[in-house]
Amino acid sequence: MSIFKKKQELYLSDRQPLTVVGKLLLFVSYAILIGWAFVIVWPLSQMIISAFNGNQGRYLILNKITDDSYMFSLKHFEFLFTETKYLLWVKNTLVIAIATAVLTILIVSFTGYAYSRFRFKGRKASLMAIMLIQTIPSFAGITAYYTMHSIISSVAPVFTRQMMLILIYAGGGIAANTFILKGYMDSISTELDDAAKIDGCSNMKVYRLIIMPIVRPMLSIIALWSFIGPFMDYLLPRVLLTNANDYTLAQGLYTLMNNRETLNQPAFAAGGLLTAVPIVILFAVLQKQLISGLAQGSVKG
Template sequence: MSRKEGAVERKIYKFYVSLILMLLSLSFIFPFLWLVSTSLKPIDQTMKMPPVWIPKAYYIEDNGEKIRVFFDEDEKVAEDSWLVEIMESARKGEVLLVAEDDIKKGTIDIDVQRADIVKTVNVRVKTIKSIPAGRYMVKEMLKEGDTGSPRIFYVKRERVEQKVKFEFSNYIVATRKIPFFLYLKNTLIVCFLSVIGVLLSSSLAAYGLSKIQWKGRDTVFFIVLATMMIPFPVTMIPLFTIFKKLGMTGTLMPLWVPTFFGAAFNIFLLRQFFMTIPNELIEAAKIDGCSEFQIFYRIIIPLSKPILFVVGLFQFLYAWNDFMGPLIYLTNQKTFTLSLGLQFFQSQHGGTEWHLLMAASTMVIVPILILFFFTQKTFIESITLTGIKG
């Protein structure tokens, strides 16, 4: 094979690789598009097959008034019909749309239920309006807080005006239904306190395990590593009983108090980093009369900013995303974090209000994505580091 042919082959091969990667990355992004799309729809358009990707708003004009309506292609009046009012029986006063052929001498057959028995009876009706075939039934979309029943119109297709409209109000409604801002506040309290806790306690322990030579140090370090082997379910129940005895269940404390007492993996990471700081620096500082704590505070900490940033970042993310901790400890709705609040809302309203659920989910995801975009380099590097060297 000549060199040139090889080059062409490589180009074709590269093209295919790019194509496959593009398709795959599309499938990774795709659920997010669906998430955002659903979050911006009015409720009726969330439940449509085939799905609506770009939400639309429909309007009709009635006596100069522009009315927002629900519109569905399926709601077409099939044959010439009349809008009639029932004049007798238990269903007196009800307004119905009846096919013209079904009205016989001003009466129609309807089902009337009495107790458990459904009976078909013939009742007199008053015709209100003729609705020719081909009209569409549209229903007024009530505004938040409107009472009363929505008006129904039968209109020609041309009279329905349609416009692309993103329902940003879903987000506002979702923040009110969930109490989003209360849960956001709770989540941020846990995030910030636990970041401070982890940074303080783990860096102190890591210093003690790397820069001071003392008897038993290696044994202690081994124990630190060994604790990583214990899965959370093993200590979960006793931890719950401890916090219950301390009266902390139902408060945010169980989620951040333990972080002030060291976390094995972070101690390990920080220790590995501290080991790379030359001991000469410490010796020099000692000669200058620095105490051990001053060395830690004035030399080690400033030199370790990058790794401290990584530890803090991952703790923040962990606290933001954590679900099982809050589920177990937060017995009071006022102290829910976003994760737990979102799950609670889903369990209460799941199955119907998908647009609000998606809006709320988006609001929980977006802050994390913003954080990621500003720190992606650190992220990727530290995953590689902990994944390969860990």
């Protein structure tokens, strides 16, 4: 009995010892991971140091900081709030981001359900069209956006360029997210639908009472993607938004770097750090849903 226990202790794991090649590959893998972490952490650390460096000069000359000494200070954040329209840029971006996320979720939840549960003429062709649409960058249609805005604003003067931007972001996200949500819904057994219909539920009730609670984690992920988009995008707001009071965060912060009169790199770094706050808060709020959605998506099917 004791010999059997000793043998069990000797073979607790079936993994074979690493060979020389295996150790070399492991070393290379760790080296790549450490290098990738450095590439991410180094710019972030420089941004944090710049944002809180009270001795750093306001202007940059030949891309060199005028004062390299360090003293912790919040003066760059104070400049951001008192001498720029940062709070207005935050409000504009939040309005656009929230509206984009809500509109995307509202439409995608219906289109994903329709493509997953119904068979209709032109279904495969439209799905193929959705996939092809993703190959066209949204910036390529800037002329069409101008034309559409001119037509709509002539009929409805209250239609602003910010509203146009929301429609562009939502429209660009609907196609890809419909395809993703449709695949997620396909993994849900249709027997649940049939059982609910036997009990007298309509298609709308099946969607609301059966499908929606199950796909809520995936909808949370789609909402997060849709919300982050307006925070990260610069090109479309730069072209469409011409009034400084309508700027988003990306476009507004760029004004601190695009000419010599307003050049303030530390304030730009401080604004970049604050921009991450709403996204981090949203990640924390949706953490359970995000983990659930990713975990369920990996085991369904």
